[in-house]
Amino acid sequence: GAGVSQTPSNKVTEKGKYVELRCDPISGHTALYWYRQSLGQGPEFLIYFQGTGAADDSGLPNDRFFAVRPEGSVSTLKIQRTERGDSAVYLCASSTSGLHTGELFFGEGSRLTVL
Amino acid sequence: AQSVTQPDIHITVSEGASLELRCNYSYGATPYLFWYVQSPGQGLQLLLKYFSGDTLVQGIKGFEAEFKRSQSSFNLRKPSVHWSDAAEYFCAAAGSNDYKLSFGAGTTVTVRA
Numbered sequence: 001g002a003g004v005s006q007t008p009s010n011k012v013t014e015k016g017k018y019v020e021l022r023c024d025p026i027s028g029h030t031a032l033y034w035y036r037q038s039l040g041q042g043p044e045f046l047i048y049f050q051g052t053g054a055a056d057d058s059g060l061p062n063d064r065f066f067a068v069r070p071e072g073s074v075s076t077l078k079i080q081r082t083e084r085g086d087s088a089v090y091l092c093a094s095s096t097s098g099l100h101t102g103e104l105f106f107g108e109g110s111r112l113t114v115l
Numbered sequence: 116a117q118s119v120t121q122p123d124i125h126i127t128v129s130e131g132a133s134l135e136l137r138c139n140y141s142y143g144a145t146p147y148l149f150w151y152v153q154s155p156g157q158g159l160q161l162l163l164k165y166f167s168g169d170t171l172v173q174g175i176k177g178f179e180a181e182f183k184r185s186q187s188s189f190n191l192r193k194p195s196v197h198w199s200d201a202a203e204y205f206c207a208a209a210g211s212n213d214y215k216l217s218f219g220a221g222t223t224v225t226v227r228a
Contacts, residue, residue, distance in 0.1 A: 004158065022128070031214075042119075042205050042218030056215070091159070104216070106151075106158035 025094030
């Protein structure tokens with residue numbers, strides 16, 4: 001597709017379960033970001049990839065959260081032992097070269113609900 | 116601490132009327148500034164951005180924003196709104212050496228006929 005694709009669009013899970021959220025960025029975009037948007041809030045930074053490596057994971061809230069991008073394209077955000085407070089929309093964005101020289105293109109997000 | 120504040124949670128405007136959304140930032144140095152729009156079922160879309168130079172910035176969909184250093188503000192304006200402008204609007208900022216956007220909490224715009 002032409003834009004950033006995120007799957008699933010909706011995920012409902014039970015407290016304590018493991019969840020994976022997938023992001024397929026625009027082809028050729030080397031920079032990839034994950035953000036989390038809680039109800040009534042603006043998006044909050046989680047992690048930034050440049051190529052295959054996580055250049056900055058300082059926004060990950062704790063060690064239950066982990067993200068990978070093994071081939072420098074698709075990225076997966078992994079959440080272990082989910083908690084109700086993890087419920088949010090998880091947004092992925094990609095860019096050709098980062099924030100200042102390129103535009104960030106956002107996906108529609110994956111809405112996670114933890115019961 | 117670096118932050119972006121959008122004082123208005125919700126604004127209702129009549130179709131054809133003008134719109135102004137407020138944004139204030141708190142950064143050590145002038146950051147790069149952005150406005151995004153989020154429509155239902157769609158991803159965040161960049162409306163405009165300010166890095167330096169002319170303080171009045173033109174964007175897509177007829178929007179413009181004015182950077183005022185003295186007020187630490189970057190307010191978004193549109194002279195005449197259309198029903199399709201109903202959406203949530205986010206102001207965002209990033210330091211000149213940063214790659215992370217900091218977003219405000221957003222302003223929801225409702226357009227009445």
